[in-house]
Amino acid sequence: MSPALLALVLTLPLLGALGAVAVGRHGGPVAVAAALATLAAALWLAVRVATDGAVSIAVGHWTPPLGIRLTADGPAVLFLATTAVIMTAVVLYAVHWITGPKAGADRDGPMVHTFWALLLLLWGALNVIFVSRDLFNLYVGLELASLAAVALVGIEGRRETLAAALRYLLFALTGSLLYLLGAALLYSAHGTLDLGLLAGQLGRHPSDLLALAAMTAGLAAKTALFPFHVWLPPAHAGAPPAASAVLSALVPKASLYILLRLWFDAEPDGAGPVGPLLLGGLGAAAVLHGSLMALRQQRLKLIIAYSTVAQLGYLFLVFPLVAAAGALDPAGGDAAWRGTLFQALSHALAKAAMFLCAGLIIEAAGHDRLERLAGTARALPITLFAFGLAAISLMGLPPSGGFVAKLLLIEAAFERGAAAWALVVLLGGLLAAAYLFRPLAAAWRSPDGDAPGFAPVARRRQALPMALALAALGLGLFSAGPAELMGGLP
Amino acid sequence: MSQWLPLLILATSLVPALLTFFLDQDQHRLRNTLNLGGALAKLGLVVYLLVDVAQGTFHEVRFDLLPGQFLLLRVDALALLFLALSALLWLLTTIYAIAYFDRKPNLSRFFGFFGLCVFATTGIALAGSLLTFFVFYELLTLSTWPLVVHKQNPESMAAGRTYLRYALPSSTVLLLAILWLQNLAGPIEFTGGPDLAGQDPDTLRVIFVLFVIGLGMKAAVVPLHGWLPAAMAAPAPVSALLHAVAVVKAGAFGFVRVIHDVFGIEQVTALGLGMPLAVLASITIIYGSLKALGQQGIKRRLAYSTVSQVSYILLGAALAGPFALIGGLAHLVHQGLMKITLFFCAGIYDERAGIRRIDQLDGIGARMPWTSVCFSLGALGMIGLPPMAGFVTKIYLGIGGLEVGAPWVIGVLGASTLLNAAYFLPLLYRIWFVESASGDRPGERPLGIVAPAVLTGLAAIAVGLFAGSAVSPLAWASLIVERTYSP
DSSP, rough: HHHHHHHHHHHHHHHHHHHHHHGGHHHHEEEHHHHHHHHHHHHHHHHHHHHHHHHEGGGGGOOOOTSSSEEEEEEHHHHHHHHHHHHHHHHHHHHHHHSSOOOOOOOOOOOHHHHHHHHHHHHHHHHHHHHHBBBBHHHHHHHHHHHHHHHHTOOOHHHHHHHHHHHHHHHHHHHOOOOOOOOHHHHHHHHHBBHHHHHHTTTTSTTHHHHHHHHHHHHHHHHHTTTTTHHHHHHHHHHHHHHHHHHHHTHHHHHHHHHHIIIIISTTTTTTTTHHHHHHHHHHHHHHHHHHHHHHBBBBBHHHHHHHHHHHHHHHTTHHHHTEEEEEOOOOOOOHHHHHHHHHHHHHHHHHHHHHHHHHHHHHOOOOOGOOOHHHHSSSSSHHHHHHHHHHHHHTTTSSSSHHHHHHHHHHHHHHHHHHHHHHHHHHHHHHHHHHHHHHHHHHHHTTTOOOOOOOOOOOOHHHHHHHHHHHHHHHHHHHHHHHHHOOOO | OOOOHHHHHHHHHHHHHHHHHSSOOTOOHHHHHHHHHHHHHHHHHHHHHHHHHHHTTEEEEEEEEEEEEEEEEEEEEHHHHHHHHHHHHHHHHHHHHHHTTTTOOOOHHHHHHHHHHHHHHHHHHBOOBBHHHHHHHHHHHHHHHHHHTTTTTTHHHHHHHHHHHHHHHHHHHHHHHHHHHHHHSSOOBBOOOOOOTTTTHHHHHHHHHHHHHHHHTTOTTTSOOOOOHGGGSSHHHHHHHHHHHHHHHHHHHHHHHIIIIIIIIHHHHHOOOOOHHHHHHHHHHHHHHHHHTTTTBBHHHHHHHHHHHHHHHHHHTTTOOOTHHHHHHHHHHHHHHHHHHHHHHHHHHHIIOOBGGGGGOTHHHHHHHHHHHHHHHHHHHHHTTTTTTHHHHHHHHHHHHHTTTTTTTHHHHHHHHHHHHHHHHHHHHHHSSSSSSSOOOOOOOOHHHHHHHHHHHHHHHHHHHHSSTSSSHHHHHHHHHHHHHHO
C-alpha cells in the first residue's frame, strides 16, 4: 500500500504535466485534479510513514549499487507534504489568476499554454529530489527543477524578467556543473553514487575533499547563500506571484535538502573545522545582509524576496552547530537538525502565503509600492491578516513554526557553547520584525482623501494564503508530531 | 484536579475573539452578546476557582511541544489573583467599550483583538512554566498593536511603532534569558522552581539582568518606559486595559514569578540582586511622579502616574520579604482598580465634553458630577488617603521595607505620596473649586460608560475599607505569601 502511495506522489504531478500539455490552454482543471490527488496521496503517505516508518521502492527491483532506491523517510515525507500543500494552494490561486476577468496574461498567449506544465514538472522534480539517495538521480531532479524554475521566472516575457531569468540560469547552471563535477569525482573514487553506500567512505580518497567542496559550493549557489544570492531578488520579485510563491518557498529548499543529505547522511570525514564555520558565517551574513536590504526596498515583492535571502541564511547555521573540531559530532546536534528542518518547512509555508498575499494585493491595487498601499487593510482584511500571521512565523514569534525553529537553533547554540549563533538568530528575528512591519503599517494606514480604489477580490481566494499562514502557525503549535518524524541527526 | 478548567477559561476569551473577527460591522447585537457572554462566563469560572483554590486544590494541563519542551497551564493562588483582576476588569471594560464606541467603524476588528489581548493576559496568568509565559507574553505584544493603532491616524501609527520598538527587542532579551536558564537547569516550572544551586553566580546575575530588561519594558521601568506615554494615542478603553490589566501588569506579574518562583527569594538575596532591583523600582517611582507633574494632558499625566505606580509592585517583589510582597501583590489589584477608574473618567471627559488638558477641567465637577466623583476617588486612592486602596499598599510596603532592613523605603513612599498629591490635587482643585467658564452640562450618558467607572471607583474604596476581611485582595495576597513562605 505505502509503496504505491509513494509511486503516486512521484508520478501524479508528472502525469498532470503531460496532461496539461495535451489539453493546451485549458490546463487549469487538469492541474487542479492532479494537485488535489497528489495532495491526498502525500498527506496519506505522511500519516503512513509516521505510524509504520520509512517506505522504500527499488526501481525495477534493482537494489543499489546497480539500481536506484527511492526512500520516503520522516524528513522526506514532511517535505513532500509541505510541497503538496503549497503547490495545491498555488494551483487553486493560479486558476483564477490565469483565466479570471482581470487575468495577468493574454488568454491565448504562451503563458496559458506553458504555466501549468512547468509548475507540475517542477513539482514532480522536487518530489524526486526529496526521496532520492543517489547523487546522479538527485542531479537529474535538481536540473529539471532549475530549468522549470528559470522558465517560470521569464514566463511573462517582459524584458526585465527575462534578464532576471538569464541571470538565474547562469547561477543555476554553474551550480549544476560544480555539483556534477563533484559527483563525477566521487564516482571515480568510490565506484558508487548511492549516499547510503558512500556513508563512512567519504574522506578516504584524496579527491574527496575537492568533490565535497565543489558540490557544496554548487548547492550553496543554488540555495542563494550569500554572496551567491544576487540572482534571487530580481528573479523572485519579477516572476508572476503564483510562480514566486513556489520559487521562493520550495526551490531553494531542494538544493539545501541535497546539501543536508550529503553532509549528514554521507557524513564526510575530515571536512575540517573551516568548512562548517565558513558556511555558518555566510549564513549569518545572509541573515544580516538580506534583512538590511529588505529594509531598504520600496516594493512589497522585493521586500519578500530579500526576506528569502535572509531566511535561507538560518538554514546554514546547522553546519557549525553540528560540526565539532574536525569532524561531525552527532551528539547534541539533534536540536540543530530539527531546528533547521522546522525553519525550512515553516519558511516555505509562510513565504508562499506572503507571495500569494502580494499577488492578491497587486490584483486589487494594481501595484505593490509601499507608499500607495494605504487602505489595503480595509479593502483586503483577510489577506492582510494572513500576511500578518505569515510575518509572525518569519519573525520567529510564538506560536509558529518559525518560533520552534528559533527555539531549537538557540538551544543547539547553547549546547554547543557557541552563543554567538544564538545572537544571530535573535538579531535576525528583530530585523525581520523591522522589515515586515513596514508593509503591514503601510497597509494599515487610512487612505488620504483621493486615494485610488481597490478592485474586489473574492473571499475564497483570500482564504488560500490564510490557509498557508495558518499551516505555518500550526507547525509550531502542533510541533510534537513533525519533530518525531524529523528524528535526530541521521 | 481538572485538565479542562484552564482550557475552558482560555476559551472564554479566545472563542468570542475569533468569532468576532468574522462578524460584519453592523452585527452589533451579536458581537456585544458574544463578548459580554465570554466575559461573564469567565468571571463565573474565576469565582468558582477562587473557592476551589482557597481550599488548596490545583488544576493543571500540560501540552507537549517538542521533546523536552512543553506548554503548561496551572491554576494556583498567584495566577488567580491576576486572573480575577483581569476577568472583572475585562467585563467592565467591555461594557464601557461597547458604550464608548457605539456605532463607530471597525468594531469587529477592535473587539476581536481586544478579546485576543485578554486571552493573552489570561495565558500569562495561567502560565505554569517560563516558556508558556513567554508564548503568551509575546502574543500580548502582537494583539495589543492593532488596538494601539486603532484610530489609524499618523499619531497612533507613530505610537504603535514606538510600542513595537520597545516591545520586540525587550522580548528578544527575555527569550534569551529564558533559553539560557533552560540550558542550565532544564525546562523551568513555577512550582518548586529550578535547582540553581551550584551554578556560576555571575552567569545567574547576568541572566537575572536579562530578565529585568525583558520584563521591565512592559512594566515600564525607567528607562524602558517611553512607550507608555506615547501609547496614549489609543482610544480610552484601550488605555484603560493597557494600564490597569494587560500590558504593564503582565510585566509586573512576570517580575513576581521570576523573583519568587524561578530564582526564589533566597537565591535572589544570596546573589545580591534584590536590593539593586528595589532601588531601580524606587527610582522609577520617583521619576514617574516627577514627570507626571510636568504633563498638561490628562491622559499623559495618568500615564506617568502608571509608570510610577506599577513599580510599587516591583518594589514589593524585589524587597523579598513577606510583608513587602503582600503589599506588592495587593497593589497589583489596587492599582488596577484605581487606574482603570481614572482612565474611564478621562475617556468620558474627552468623549462628552472634549476635555483633554488639565486647564480645561475648571468647574467640571458641578457639570459632570458622577464622572468627577469617580475621578476624585481614583485620585485620592492613588495618593494613599486612608482608608482607600493605595493607603493599604503603602503601609504594607513600608513595614516590608523595615522588615528587610531597608528603612529608606519609607522615605521613597513618603516622597512618592507627596508627589502624588502634588500632581493629583491641582486637578481636584480645578474640578471642584474653580468656576467654570461655560455653564452647559454635558450629558453623562449612556449608562454604559458611567456605570463601570462608578463600580470600579466603589471597588477601589471597598478593597481598602474591607482590606481586613477574608475576601479582600489583601487577604488573598496574604494567602499567596503564606504558601510561598511555608511550602
